[in-house]
Amino acid sequence: MTKVSFQLTVNGRVREASVPPRMLLSDFIRHELAMPGTHVGCEHGVCGSCNVMLDGKAVRSCLMFAIQAEGSEITTVEGLATGDDLHPIQQAFWEEHGLQCGFCTPGMLATAQELLAENSDPTDDEIREAISGNLCRCTGYEFVISAIRSASVKLRAAQAETTLQPV
Amino acid sequence: MSNHLKSNVIPPSRQREAPRAGMTWIGQSMKRVEDPRILSGKGGYIDDIAVPGMAHAAMVSSPHAHARIVSIDTSKAEKLPGVIGVYTGEDMARVVDPCPSFASPPITQNAMSVGKVRHVGEVVAAVVAEDRYVAEDAAELVEMEWDILPACVDLEASAAATGEAVLHPDDRDGNVALDESFSFGDVDEHFDEAHTIVKRRLRWRRSSAQAIETCGVVAQFDPFKGGYTIHSNSNFYNFIPFVIGGSLRVSPGELRIIPVLTGGSFGSKVFSHKIIILTAGLARLAGVPVKYIEDRLEHFTNSDSHGSDRLYDAELAVTEDGTFTSLRFTVMDDYGAYLQFGVGTHGNAMAQVTGPYQIQSFGMRVMAVLTNKTQQGPYRGFGSEVTNWVMERMVDAAAEELGRDPVELRVQNMIQPDQFPYMIPTGNIYDSGNFQKVLSEAQTMFDFDGWRDKARAMRAEGRCVGVGLATCMERSVYGPTEWWSLNNKETPGFTLTSTPEGITVRLDPSGKMFVTLNSPMVGNSPETVVAQILAERLTIAPEDIVFNYSDSQSGFNGVGPQGSRFTAMIAGACVSASIKLEEKLKRFGAHMLQRRPEDVELRNGTVAVKGLKDQEKPFGEIALTSSFFRLSFPDGEEFDSGIETTAVYDHPLSTDPAEDRSHLGIFYPIVGHICHIVAVEVDAGTGKVEILDYAAVHDNGTMVNPRTLAGQVWGGTANGIGTTLSEVFNYDDEGQFTNPNFAEFAMPTANEMPRNFKLGHVETPSPFTEYGIKGGGEGGRLGAPSALTSAIEDALSDRGVKITSLPVTPPILRGLIRTAEQTAAE
Amino acid sequence: MKPSAFRYERPTDLQAALALLATGGDARILAGGQSLVPMMNYRLAQPACLIDINRVSDLDYIREDGDVIAIGALARHGAIKSSDLIKAHLPIVAEAYDWIAHAAVRNRGTLCGNLCHADAASEMPAIMQILEAELVLAKVGTTRTVAATEFFVGTYETAIAEDEMLTEVRIRKPAAGTGWGFEEVAMRRGDYAWCTVVATLEISDGNIVAPRIAIAGVNDCAARLGTVEGALTGKKPDASLFADVAATAAEAATPTENAAYKRDLIRALLPRVLNDAVERAG
Structure with missing residues (x-):
C-alpha cells in the first residue's frame, strides 16, 4: 500500500512518519508512535476520548488522517507532565477525583487545557459547556468540573507568581 | 416471621474488626493510589498491549436479525495482501466448543455463528491480517448468501411465535426459554384479604452500560504447551478459566489470563467470555497472536451486555389503613437471542424486591423470552434497578388510589430501625439500616416541603414543575446463588455458592509492602481501598504500599468488582492477611526486641514494646533481618525467612436456597439504603425535562473513602438519568438495531446533568462485614429512575399524565402529554 | 471502523484543487472532515480520492466586503463563532453555534463543509436561508452563485455539481434593527x-x-x-x-x-x- 512520508512535532519532539494516507491520527499516535495515552472510544467523533492538542486547539484525532498533521505540533497526554511533576491540570484531576476508570481522561485533559488557555477563570457553566463534547460514563462529571475549577486556580496562581518575579 | 422462612437461619456474624470512631485512614478522602499513572497516559489498557508477531482481527457481522447462512465465500478476502487467514464458524468449531452458559438447560451459543444468525451484529466470519485496516478491507470482501427467517422483535409476539420464528429449535420448542412461578409466604391469602389491590402494567426498555472503552483481547496459543496466554479486560479473569476452559478444550490451568486496567465496566465486562473464546480460537487457527478490540458498533451489537428489557404486570395488596401486605407480579423479559446468565438478573432482584417496606409475602411468575436482539448481560443494578423502579411506581400508584401522601405512605410501611436484621419474604435479609434517618436527611438537604410548596405554586401559574422522591434499597456483596436459584428446580444448573476474594501481602526487605490483588481495576479504586485498610490495620503509611495484579496462573481466588462486592470483600481479605502478618511481625519483632510476642504491639509501622516509647523495630528492619539474616533467629519453621501471607475471604453471610424454593436463602444481605429527591420542569410543548434541583442521601455503611464513594454515586446517578430520560436501544420491525452509535444513543453529557446536585451520607455500619463496610457501586442508578419518574408525573399531575414506561425521552413524553390533551379535549 | 484506502491530494491553491476535482473519479473535498471522516470510518463513504484543502490558506477568512460578510471555505465553525465581525452583524450565527456540535468539532469543522454535507437536521442550512446567503460555487474556469434558498435539494443533496466546490458564503448584513430568534x-x-x-x-x-x-x-x-x-x-x-x-x-x-x-x-x-x-x- 502506498505510504506517505512526513514530519511533525509531538510533545516537542520531531517525529518522522511513513504511513498510508488513510491512517487515522489516533491510530498513528497510539500505534506508530507507541504513545497509548490517547484513547479511542467511538471512532465517530462523539466521545472525545481521542482529543489531542493540535497547534493549540483541541481536536478529535479519530477524525483526522495522520498526514493532515504534517508540520503541526501535537500535544498528547504524555506531553503534559514535566519530568515527574504532573501538570497542574493533572494534579487537580488527582486531588479532586476527576477520574475513575481514566479512559476518557486524556481527552478531558486536552479539552481542559484548551479551555483554560482561552479562559483562565471559567464559570462552572462554561466548564460544563466546554467538556460537553467529552463523554464520561464513570464520574457523572461533577468532580471533573471541580477539577477544572481547581486547575484554573492553580494556573492563575502560577501565572501570578511568574509575573511577580523580578526581571 | 412467616412460616416459610423458619428454616432460613441467620448465621452468626464473622466480623472481626468493628467500626470505631477516630480511625486514621478509613474514612479519609485520600487521593487515589491509581491515578498518577492513569493521568499521565500510562495506564495500560487492553489496546495498549502489543506482543511480538501480533496480528489483528476484524469481524464479518450479520446484517440480518434472523437468517440461515446458505454460503460463505472467503476466497476473495483470502487473496488480499496482508491477510493471514479468513475463518468461518465451521472453522472455529474445529478448535472451540460452544460458550458456557448459566442457563439451565443451556441455550447453545457459539462465539462465531454456525449455520444460523439470531441477531444483527452476530459474527459469521473473521479475518486475521497484518493490521486492522487490511483486516477490515478483507472482511468487506467476504461474500455471504442468506436465507432470511422471520425476525422476532416484539416481546409478547415472540413469546407466542412458532415454526421458523423459533430461535433455538434444538434447545427449546418455542421462544420462552424459562417460565417459572414462585410464591414466598401467604400471597393468595394477603390478596384475598386486601382492601385495595393496586395494579399497574410497567415497561422498562433496554439500554446498556456502554463504557467508553469496548471489550478487547490479545490471545496467544502455544501449540507445544497446549495452552493459551490471554490479555483481557474482563472483570472476572481469575474465575473465567474455569468457565471457558471447556470451550477452549484446555484445562483451566492451561489458560493464563492476564488482566489490564479496564476502561469502565458497570457490569458490561463482568464476563467477556465470548470475545475471549473468539479471539483465542482465531489465534489458534491463524497460528499467530491475535488482537481483537471491538469497535463501537460491534460493542453495541455483539457484546452481550444489553440491560433489562421487561414488562411487568404488578399488583400490590394494601389494607384499609394503607399497610402493604403483599406484592406479586408476572414479568416477561426480552432477553435477546441467547441466555448466558439464565434469569440471574431476576434472582438478583429477589434480594430487595419488596424495597424498604414491611411486605409480608411476594409472588412472581418470570418468563425469559428469546428475541432476535443482542443478548442481555449485566448493567449496573443487574435487574434490581428495575424492581426498585417497579416498587416505587407501585407505592406512588397506591398513594394516588388511596388519596394518601406518597411520603407518608412510605414512612408508614418502612422497616423500623429496631427490626434488623430483617428477613424479606424471598429469604434474603437486610443486615442493618436506618431508612427514616436517610429520608429525613434527604428531605432537609433538599428543602423538600419548601420545594413541594414552590412546585405547587408554579403549577398554579401553568408551569409543569414537580418533585419526586424515592426510597430504595441498594443490596451489596453478592452471593452467587442468585445465578441459579430461579432455574428450573429439576435442572438447577451450576449451583455455585462461593465468591471468594484473595490477597497476598509481602513485606519487602526495603520496608515496602507489596500487595498482589486478584481482581482488576475497572474504574473502582481497589488499590486506594486496600491501602487505606492495610494502613489502618497494620499502622503502615499508605505510600509504602506497592500494588501488583496477579494473572490467573499466579494468583489466588478473586471474583472481581461486580455486585457492589469488592470493597467489602477485599476488606475482609485485608483483615485476614493482617491478622496473619501481625502475628508474624510480632514474632520476629519481639525476638529482635528480646521480648515476648504478647508484650509487643504494632505502632506507626513498627513492632513496639507495649507502654515503652523508644523500644521499637520498623517493619523494614524486621523484614530485612528476617529475609537475609536467618541465623539471627532461632531454629524452627516459625522463623522461616520472609514476611509474607496470602489470605482469602469468603462471603460473610449466605445460606442455601430452600430445596423447594419456598425461600431463596440469604444471598445479598449487606444492604445500603438511598433516598433521591429531584425537582424537574417539563416543557409541555416539547417534552423536554429540565432537572432543577437534586439531592441524594446514601447509606453505604462505614465509608472507606467518602470522595471515591461520592464519585460512584454521581456516576451511577448519571447512568440513572440517562436510563430515565434519554437512553434506549431501538429496533425496527425487521430486527435492525437503529441507533448503535454515540450520536443517537444519547448518554448524558455534562450539559444534561443537574446544576445543583447535593449529596449526603448516613453511616449505618453492617454488623457482618469488617469495619461495617457496605458496597456502594450501583446506588445512583438504583434510585435516580424512580425519583425522576415520580417528579415528572408530579409535574404533569394537572394534566393527568401517567408514566408507566421508561425511558421518557422528549418524543415519548410529548406523546403522553398529547394523548392527555386529546383526552381532556374530548 | 477504519476507512478504506484512498488517493490523497493536498493542493495549496484553489485552482489546483479545482483542477483535481475536474479530473473526476469519485473525488471528495476534505475540509474539516467532521462529517465525512465518521462516514468513512463506518465505510458509508468510500471516496477514491480525497482533495484536502486544509493547506489552501487563501480560503481561510471571515471578512467584511462592503455590506457583505464573506466567509471562506476554510473558515472553521469555532473561528466564526468567536469572530467579532460575526457577533456584531450576524448574532444569530454566533449564538446558534452554542447548539452546534462541541468545541473540538467546531475547531476543525467548516461552515462550507457543513452546508455541502446538507444534513437535514443541521442548523446552518436553515440559518443561511433566512439570512439569504449566496453561495459561491467554483469550478475550473468559472464560478457561479446560488442562493442558499436554492442550494438545498434534499437529504445530503445540494445544487452543487461534482466538479464544483463551495468556496465562499456571502451574507448581506441585515438591516439595522433586525430581530432574530433561534x-x-x-x-x-x-x-x-x-x-x-x-x-x-x-x-x-x-x-x-x-x-x-x-x-x-x-x-x-x-x-x-x-x-x-x-x-x-x-x-x-x-x-x-x-x-x-x-x-x-x-x-x-x-x-x-x-x-x-x-x-x-x-x-x-x-x-x-x-x-x-x-x-x-x-
Whole structure:
C-alpha cells in the first residue's frame, strides 16, 4: 500500500512518519508512535476520548488522517507532565477525583487545557459547556468540573507568581 | 416471621474488626493510589498491549436479525495482501466448543455463528491480517448468501411465535426459554384479604452500560504447551478459566489470563467470555497472536451486555389503613437471542424486591423470552434497578388510589430501625439500616416541603414543575446463588455458592509492602481501598504500599468488582492477611526486641514494646533481618525467612436456597439504603425535562473513602438519568438495531446533568462485614429512575399524565402529554 | 471502523484543487472532515480520492466586503463563532453555534463543509436561508452563485455539481434593527436537531416587516416557510397570530419521521422564536 512520508512535532519532539494516507491520527499516535495515552472510544467523533492538542486547539484525532498533521505540533497526554511533576491540570484531576476508570481522561485533559488557555477563570457553566463534547460514563462529571475549577486556580496562581518575579 | 422462612437461619456474624470512631485512614478522602499513572497516559489498557508477531482481527457481522447462512465465500478476502487467514464458524468449531452458559438447560451459543444468525451484529466470519485496516478491507470482501427467517422483535409476539420464528429449535420448542412461578409466604391469602389491590402494567426498555472503552483481547496459543496466554479486560479473569476452559478444550490451568486496567465496566465486562473464546480460537487457527478490540458498533451489537428489557404486570395488596401486605407480579423479559446468565438478573432482584417496606409475602411468575436482539448481560443494578423502579411506581400508584401522601405512605410501611436484621419474604435479609434517618436527611438537604410548596405554586401559574422522591434499597456483596436459584428446580444448573476474594501481602526487605490483588481495576479504586485498610490495620503509611495484579496462573481466588462486592470483600481479605502478618511481625519483632510476642504491639509501622516509647523495630528492619539474616533467629519453621501471607475471604453471610424454593436463602444481605429527591420542569410543548434541583442521601455503611464513594454515586446517578430520560436501544420491525452509535444513543453529557446536585451520607455500619463496610457501586442508578419518574408525573399531575414506561425521552413524553390533551379535549 | 484506502491530494491553491476535482473519479473535498471522516470510518463513504484543502490558506477568512460578510471555505465553525465581525452583524450565527456540535468539532469543522454535507437536521442550512446567503460555487474556469434558498435539494443533496466546490458564503448584513430568534430541540445540546426553528424580522410602525423563517430537522432538508412569512408580513405581533401561523406551519410540514412529534415541535417553537425576534427587533 502506498505510504506517505512526513514530519511533525509531538510533545516537542520531531517525529518522522511513513504511513498510508488513510491512517487515522489516533491510530498513528497510539500505534506508530507507541504513545497509548490517547484513547479511542467511538471512532465517530462523539466521545472525545481521542482529543489531542493540535497547534493549540483541541481536536478529535479519530477524525483526522495522520498526514493532515504534517508540520503541526501535537500535544498528547504524555506531553503534559514535566519530568515527574504532573501538570497542574493533572494534579487537580488527582486531588479532586476527576477520574475513575481514566479512559476518557486524556481527552478531558486536552479539552481542559484548551479551555483554560482561552479562559483562565471559567464559570462552572462554561466548564460544563466546554467538556460537553467529552463523554464520561464513570464520574457523572461533577468532580471533573471541580477539577477544572481547581486547575484554573492553580494556573492563575502560577501565572501570578511568574509575573511577580523580578526581571 | 412467616412460616416459610423458619428454616432460613441467620448465621452468626464473622466480623472481626468493628467500626470505631477516630480511625486514621478509613474514612479519609485520600487521593487515589491509581491515578498518577492513569493521568499521565500510562495506564495500560487492553489496546495498549502489543506482543511480538501480533496480528489483528476484524469481524464479518450479520446484517440480518434472523437468517440461515446458505454460503460463505472467503476466497476473495483470502487473496488480499496482508491477510493471514479468513475463518468461518465451521472453522472455529474445529478448535472451540460452544460458550458456557448459566442457563439451565443451556441455550447453545457459539462465539462465531454456525449455520444460523439470531441477531444483527452476530459474527459469521473473521479475518486475521497484518493490521486492522487490511483486516477490515478483507472482511468487506467476504461474500455471504442468506436465507432470511422471520425476525422476532416484539416481546409478547415472540413469546407466542412458532415454526421458523423459533430461535433455538434444538434447545427449546418455542421462544420462552424459562417460565417459572414462585410464591414466598401467604400471597393468595394477603390478596384475598386486601382492601385495595393496586395494579399497574410497567415497561422498562433496554439500554446498556456502554463504557467508553469496548471489550478487547490479545490471545496467544502455544501449540507445544497446549495452552493459551490471554490479555483481557474482563472483570472476572481469575474465575473465567474455569468457565471457558471447556470451550477452549484446555484445562483451566492451561489458560493464563492476564488482566489490564479496564476502561469502565458497570457490569458490561463482568464476563467477556465470548470475545475471549473468539479471539483465542482465531489465534489458534491463524497460528499467530491475535488482537481483537471491538469497535463501537460491534460493542453495541455483539457484546452481550444489553440491560433489562421487561414488562411487568404488578399488583400490590394494601389494607384499609394503607399497610402493604403483599406484592406479586408476572414479568416477561426480552432477553435477546441467547441466555448466558439464565434469569440471574431476576434472582438478583429477589434480594430487595419488596424495597424498604414491611411486605409480608411476594409472588412472581418470570418468563425469559428469546428475541432476535443482542443478548442481555449485566448493567449496573443487574435487574434490581428495575424492581426498585417497579416498587416505587407501585407505592406512588397506591398513594394516588388511596388519596394518601406518597411520603407518608412510605414512612408508614418502612422497616423500623429496631427490626434488623430483617428477613424479606424471598429469604434474603437486610443486615442493618436506618431508612427514616436517610429520608429525613434527604428531605432537609433538599428543602423538600419548601420545594413541594414552590412546585405547587408554579403549577398554579401553568408551569409543569414537580418533585419526586424515592426510597430504595441498594443490596451489596453478592452471593452467587442468585445465578441459579430461579432455574428450573429439576435442572438447577451450576449451583455455585462461593465468591471468594484473595490477597497476598509481602513485606519487602526495603520496608515496602507489596500487595498482589486478584481482581482488576475497572474504574473502582481497589488499590486506594486496600491501602487505606492495610494502613489502618497494620499502622503502615499508605505510600509504602506497592500494588501488583496477579494473572490467573499466579494468583489466588478473586471474583472481581461486580455486585457492589469488592470493597467489602477485599476488606475482609485485608483483615485476614493482617491478622496473619501481625502475628508474624510480632514474632520476629519481639525476638529482635528480646521480648515476648504478647508484650509487643504494632505502632506507626513498627513492632513496639507495649507502654515503652523508644523500644521499637520498623517493619523494614524486621523484614530485612528476617529475609537475609536467618541465623539471627532461632531454629524452627516459625522463623522461616520472609514476611509474607496470602489470605482469602469468603462471603460473610449466605445460606442455601430452600430445596423447594419456598425461600431463596440469604444471598445479598449487606444492604445500603438511598433516598433521591429531584425537582424537574417539563416543557409541555416539547417534552423536554429540565432537572432543577437534586439531592441524594446514601447509606453505604462505614465509608472507606467518602470522595471515591461520592464519585460512584454521581456516576451511577448519571447512568440513572440517562436510563430515565434519554437512553434506549431501538429496533425496527425487521430486527435492525437503529441507533448503535454515540450520536443517537444519547448518554448524558455534562450539559444534561443537574446544576445543583447535593449529596449526603448516613453511616449505618453492617454488623457482618469488617469495619461495617457496605458496597456502594450501583446506588445512583438504583434510585435516580424512580425519583425522576415520580417528579415528572408530579409535574404533569394537572394534566393527568401517567408514566408507566421508561425511558421518557422528549418524543415519548410529548406523546403522553398529547394523548392527555386529546383526552381532556374530548 | 477504519476507512478504506484512498488517493490523497493536498493542493495549496484553489485552482489546483479545482483542477483535481475536474479530473473526476469519485473525488471528495476534505475540509474539516467532521462529517465525512465518521462516514468513512463506518465505510458509508468510500471516496477514491480525497482533495484536502486544509493547506489552501487563501480560503481561510471571515471578512467584511462592503455590506457583505464573506466567509471562506476554510473558515472553521469555532473561528466564526468567536469572530467579532460575526457577533456584531450576524448574532444569530454566533449564538446558534452554542447548539452546534462541541468545541473540538467546531475547531476543525467548516461552515462550507457543513452546508455541502446538507444534513437535514443541521442548523446552518436553515440559518443561511433566512439570512439569504449566496453561495459561491467554483469550478475550473468559472464560478457561479446560488442562493442558499436554492442550494438545498434534499437529504445530503445540494445544487452543487461534482466538479464544483463551495468556496465562499456571502451574507448581506441585515438591516439595522433586525430581530432574530433561534430555538431547537435535540436530545442533548450539540446533537443533530429534532427541530430547529429560526427567524429574522424587522418591526416598522409596530408591524412585522420582512419576516424570514426556516425550519430544519423536520423535512428532507432545511427550508423557508414562505406561507408563514406571507401571513406575518404587515401584521402586528400577537400571540394568537403566532399560534395560528405555527399551527399552519405544523400542518404544512412533511416530516420524514415521527410526524406528530415534529409537528408539535413546530407548534411549540415557532411562537417562541417569533417572540424572541420581535423582542430583539428595534
